[in-house]
Amino acid sequence: MIGTRRTRLVAVGALGLITAVATACAGTGVSGDDSGPPQRGGTLKYGLSLAPTCADPAQSSSNQTIYVTRQVVDSLTDQNPKTGEIVPWLAQSWQVDPTSREFTFRLRPGVTFSDGTPVDATAVQRTFDAIVKKLGGVKAPLPASYLAGYTGTTVVDPLTVRVTFATPNAQFLQASSTPQLGILAASTNAESAETRCQSGIVGSGPFTYADYQQDRSAKLVRRAGYAWGSAAFGHTGEPYLDAIQFTVVPESGVRTGSVSSGQLDAVSDALPQDAPLIENTGGSIRTTPNPGVTFGIQPNVSRGVLADPAVRRALIPAIDRQELVDTVLGKDFLPATGVLSVKTPGYQRSADVTFDPERAKSILQQAGWTPGSDGVREKNGTRLSFSILFSAVFAGNQTILELVQQQLRKVGVDAQLDLVSLPESTSRQNSGDFDATYYNSTRGDGDILRTSFSVDQRNLNQQPAPIPALEQAFVGELSTTDVAARNRFFAQAQQQILDDGLWIPTIELSQAIGVGPRAHAVTFDASARLQFYDTWVNGG
Structure with missing residues (x-):
């Protein structure tokens, strides 16, 4: 959970949503x-x-x-x-x-x-x-x-x-x-x-x-x-x-x-x-707009400061997504409001994917991360610092992450940017050689969640063991062709992903x-x- 609240998710009908997005965005x-x-x-x-x-x-x-x-x-x-x-x-x-x-x-x-x-x-x-x-x-x-x-x-x-x-x-x-x-x-x-x-x-x-x-x-x-x-x-x-x-x-x-x-x-x-x-x-x-997993930061939970779930959860409210869109991208892009983009069948809006820097500071403070002399938080002599691996697969990636870097610094988090070529990024993702990685995944089906977050698939979070509630949601969505039932399982998966801080959404790709x-x-x-x-x- 983030703080003491469960993530609140609001369901959206997939087919009606696709029509609405197609109407709202120029030139589909x-x-x-x-x-x-x-x-x-x-x-x-x-x-x-x-x-x-x-x-x-x-x-x-x-x-x-x-x-x-x-x-x-x-x-x-x-x-x-x-x-x-x-x-x-x-x-x-x-x-x-x-x-x-x-x-x-x-x-x-x-x-x-x-x-x-x-x-x-x-x-x-x-x-x-x-x-x-x-x-x-x-x-x-x-x-x-x-x-x-x-x-x-x-x-x-x-x-x-x-x-x-x-x-x-x-x-x-x-x-x-x-x-x-x-x-x-x-x-x-x-x-x-x-x-x-x-x-x-x-x-x-x-x-x-x-x-x-x-x-x-x-x-x-x-x-x-x-x-x-x-x-x-x-x-x-x-x-x-x-x-x-x-x-x-x-x-x-x-x-x-x-x-x-x-x-x-x-x-x-x-x-x-x-x-x-x-x-x-x-x-x-x-x-x-692209369907699928939004652009976001995926933490490697097996090493460094991002092994602390409180740190991962605090990053979600620390980011001003509307500022990312307004400053870098313009009117044809949307700030992320969940793990999936709004065009994806099974998308669920999360009330916790909002900008609330005071909540981010409170989560970190309660977890023992206190400001150091330069404003970067520390705990037991360790600075709250990690690097974000990314490539320029989208023209706005570097500028977006530079702004994210500034936003995180305001709550006491030192994020370093690690720009590499796409082949090197893929290689390091596959080997787990990163603190966090930044990307998106496009697909017109909510099952893209399983590809991105199941311990049996890419497992870029480097989870050492399955998260039972998450894996159960994936088993459920694979077991039925009923749209409403699949969407309920997708909602469970998205909630669990945010509760465990496995994805820090930024913007929706168009x-x-x-x-x-x-x-x-x-x-x-x-x-x-x-x-x-x-x-x-x-x-x-």
Whole structure:
């Protein structure tokens, strides 16, 4: 508990919430002036804010990398970005057994990978087997968590496949819509994890790799004959674009200038100060909120001052989240109000995720942390100091954390910032070499809590043993497909996470894309990632 109060949570209906957020935020779908019939042909020139780290969707985690990999791989299902409904893609129908242990998919006939081999039940089997047996939780933590308890995939007939789990796994149907569980050709599934990252993959998506330079650039070209798009797509047949050229432009000002000058058609991470220049040249800023776990600080509870639960709890009211948004991000972003973002099915608002520095000071004082000569608190000769590991996966991360650092100092906490590359951040997270780490996780299902906080999954809190109430909530949400029942279990999990100080929320991530006047229908999927299937450009 924080102080003497239990965390108070207010439930929000998931589908109504998605509609409300989509209405409130500018441009959850198309960009700028999209009037007139779409034109076929041309190359979209896109500027990424961070280098694509891996060509393989199963091993992709950053949004900038997923923007590339999502285009080359299809999934069994898709998730409608407006309603959250799971809709057909490679699978034209499916059945879930009453125990949520068996999922049977009937595949669409006539679908092929870009190497000409069929997308059949054997391809699904090999894809899932490779994730579990070859990649595992270190190389592919997200899909491995989606396949937790996987006992195998059975080829019922060439177009029917049954995926089986040892224990209930109700989240798997939504997981089957993610790019991380996208279906790959046999040639890719036979490769090592390293080769899959470096040299591209063979999928059945609307685009294929023409060139991939790890950590530098990627070029995709239209898949000739593509005719099996998701039911959530805006048209049928081949994509409109001939090609997509991704280049890496780390500096925000350079990205903005490149859109306004016409050198690039669209760019990632358009910040509020970028809007006037882009809009003055006929472009627009398109935004949509991310579902999933908010941006926040995850403490390593196994070492240092953050092993003290009172310290972890005190950090929650010490942060002025509205100031973070107002100072750094602008109107298209929201302060975090819980562990999950408001767009996530199962989101619960917490009355304790509020700014109350006096309460933070009181918690620390009662726990024996008293101010030292320089204002930083001490206990038994130990300064209340820890470092926060982070990478620049989002353009605002460093500035946000610098402001958090100032806010924490006002209550007597010394937070040091440890900025590293994304690969180093991932490596140190996996090894537990950090005091605290700062990140977010995107997914359109509340089960992302299990991926982030279960002792049997990533366990970045480095919990030495399971927290019974938390693990019981995860078992419960996996055991039912009833929305109301799952939301109750998600509420229990979120409460427990805050009560134990396992997450210190900061802001909700929104995708903010700067789009020039030449690009049209730059659309977001249900997980706030870009889908370029419906995109088109003027003038070829």
